[in-house]
Amino acid sequence: MSDKPMKFKVKGSIRDLLRFKNLVKKRAKIIDAAPASFKEEPYINTLAARLHPELQHLVVREVIEETGTCKTFRLVPDGAGSRELAFFQAGQYLSVKLDVNGYRITRPYSISSSPSDALKGFYDLTIKRLEGGFATGFIWNTWKTGSAVTASGPLGQMYHAPLRDGRSIVALAGGSGVTPFRSMAREICYGRLDATLRLIYGCADDQEILFHDEFRELAKKYPDRFSFVMVMSCEETSVEGCEKGFITRSVIQKHSNPAVDSYFTCGPDVMYDFTGLELAALGVPVKRIRREAYGEIKKPLRFKDFPQSAVGRAFSINVRLKQGSVVVSASGDESVLVALERAKLAPPSACRSGECQYCRTLLVKGDVWVGPECDGRRAADRQTGYIHPCASFPVSDLEIVLPENGEVRKN
Template sequence: MTANPLALLFDGADDVLAAMRRREEAGEVDHPADAWGDLEPLHPRRLDLTVAEVVDETVTTKTFRLRKTGGGPLPPFLAGQYINLHVQVGDVRTSRAFSISSSPNAREHYDLTVRRLPGGRVSNHLLDTTEAGDRFTSGGPIGTFFHDPLYHGDDLVFLAGGSGVAPAMSMIKDIADNNLARRMTLVYGSRRADDVIFREELDELADRLPGLTVHHVIAQPGPDWTGAVTPLDGKLITSLVGPLAGRMTYLCGPPGKYEFLIDELTALGHPRRRIRYEDNSVAVQPGDDPRWPADLDPAGTVSVTVRGRKTFAMPRGQNMLEALEDNGIPQEPSCRSGECSLCRVRVCSGEVFHAQEAKLRMADTKFGFAHSCVAYPLTDVEIDV
C-alpha cells in the first residue's frame, strides 16, 4: 500500500488524517472552530520559547537555539521559512523575522542565526543581552521562500550574503538528513574571511554530500585569501556555477542587492520565473529608492494622527510600523517587509509612499490601506488601525 504523501510532510500527519476519517465515517461535519483544535498545534498563533543555548558563530553573529517552553516538539516548517520573534527593547515592544537555520527534521528546537546590523535595534539587543534561559514569544513558522520539489526541480543555485545563509543552511541540512537526490550550489558572500558564518560546517557538508558545492566570495580579502572576490556579478556567477538553464535560483541577503542580482541573472538569459528571493528582510530605505520625491527630505518631520488614539510626530524616512511601536501602538506583523499585510492601516487623509517591496493588493489600493512596515508618510496623515 502506498503511503499517503501528506504523511511525509510532518510528524503527526497520520494522526490528523485518521481523525478526519473518523469524523467523516461518523457523519460529523467539522465547524471551523472545532477543526482549529487539531490544526492549532501545527499552525499556532503564538509560541512560547526558551533560549536553550547561545552559540558564538563569528565576531558579528550568534545562533540562538530556542525550545518550546515546557518541552515537546515545535510546529513543522519547510526549510527556508521563518518565525517572527517578539522582542522587548527598553519601553518598545517590537518584532523581527528571522529565518530558521536548523533542519526541519529537528523539531525539538529552532535555531535563529542573528548577525549584528549597524544601528539595528533588535539585532544588537539580542546579541548584547540574550542568555540561555531567556524567554520569548513568536508566531508560528511562515513564509513562501522554500523549495517546492514539484515546481522547482532538483538542481538549485543559492546566492547568499551575510546572515542570508541561514535559510540555505536549513535547506542543506534537509538534504543531508533525508538523503535527498538534490543538487545545490551555494555561492556565499561575506565581508571578511574571518566572518563567514557556518564556514567549517558548510565545508564539511560539501565534502560529505556529493550533490552540494559551496563557493565563498569575500569583499575584503586578506593576503592569504585565494578564493573568489566580489563583486558578485553575472560573470562571476557563471564562472562559479556554470550554466543556469533550468536551475531554480534563490537569493537571500541585503535587500539592496536583489535588483542588481536579478538584472545580472536575467542578462545571462535566466528567466525571471526561475529566480526567487527572501521577502522577510528590511526594506530598502526610502532615501535610496529612486522613486522617492527629490524635493522631500526623508529626515523632515510630519504629523501622524491615529483615530481615537493620539497624534505624534515622526520623520518621513521612518516606516509607520516602527513609529507606531515607538508611540505605544504596536501592530502584529509577520514579515516587516510588505509581504504578509498583517500590519495594514487605513490612510484616511494625507499621502503615503510605499517601498518597492510592498505587496499591495488591489483592495489595498482601492480602499486606501497601507502596509505600515514599508509605508512612509510624505505629508501629515490620519490613519485608522
C-alpha cells in the same frame, strides 16, 4: 414553455405531497434521535494550530558564538505555553516579538536549523549584531541561556516548491543571509528534501563567514547533494579556492547552469539589486528567481522615485484608536510601522517587507510612498486605502486606523 405547470410526479402524486407534509416532522425526528453529547474533537483545527501557532513560547537553551558579530541562539519549547515546535519548510523565518523597555517590536529571522532539527526539538536563529541595532543590541544583552523568547509560527515564502523549482537549486547568499540556506543544505543532506543545492556565498571578509566548517563537511560527505563556493570581496583572504569580488554574472555562469537552475537569493538589499541584474543579463526568467523578503527599507532616499518633497521632513500621524485617537510624529525616511512602534502603539507585524500582510492598516487621509519591491497590496486594498505600514513611508500628514494586535492580550 407554458405558464401552466407540467404534469409530473416522482413516486406518485399523493405520496409526493404527503412526504412534503411530513418533511418537518421527519426532520424533527432525526434531530431528536441524535445524541446530545460532544461528538468529536475538531482534529483539523488541531492540526492547523500545530502547523501554524499564532505564538510560540520558547526558551534559549544555548548560545553559540559563530563569528565576532554573529551568534546562534538555540531555542526550545518552554514546555508550558508551547509543548512542541511547529514544523516548517527550509527557508522560512520566525517573527520574534521583543519588548525593548516598553517598545513592542518584531524582527524576522530565518531559521538556520533544519525542519528535521525542529522535530528533534530545537530551532536555531543565527543573528548578526548590527552596529547601533535597536533590536540586535537588546537581543545581545538579554538573551542568555534560560531566557524566554516569544515568536510567531514559521512564516515566509522562500522555500523549495517541487512543481515550480525543479531539483537543482542555486543559492546566492550574502553575509548573514546564508542562514536559510544552511537549513536547506541540512534538509537536503538529511535526505528529507529531494533537490540539490549549490551555494554561492559572498562575504566581505574571512571573519564574516558563517558555518564554514559545516558546509565543508556536508560538501565532502554529500557531494551529489550539496556543494559551495565562497566569493570574497575583500583584498586579502585565506579562503582556498574562492572567487574574488562579487557574485557577478561570470561567477554565476561558472558555478551554475543559468539555463535550468532555480536561483534563491538572500542577503542585504544592495546584493538583491546587483544579483537581480546579473541574473536578468544571463537570461534567467522571473519564474526561476526566488528572493527572501526584502527586509525593511532603511534608506528610502536611495530610490529614484522617492518624493524629494518628503526628504528630511517631519509629519504627524493621527492614529484612530478603538476609542479616541492619538497624534504620533513621523519622519519621511522611516516607515509608518517604526513611527507607530516608537509611540509604543504595538501594531501587529511580522515580515517587515510588505509581504506577509500582518500590519495591514486602513489609511484614512494622506499619502505614503511604497517601496517598489515591497508592494504586496491587493488591488482592492489600493482602492479602499489599505497600506502595509512596514513598507510605507509618509509623504504627507496621515490619518490611520490602528489595527488591533490580536497577540497582545489584556491579561
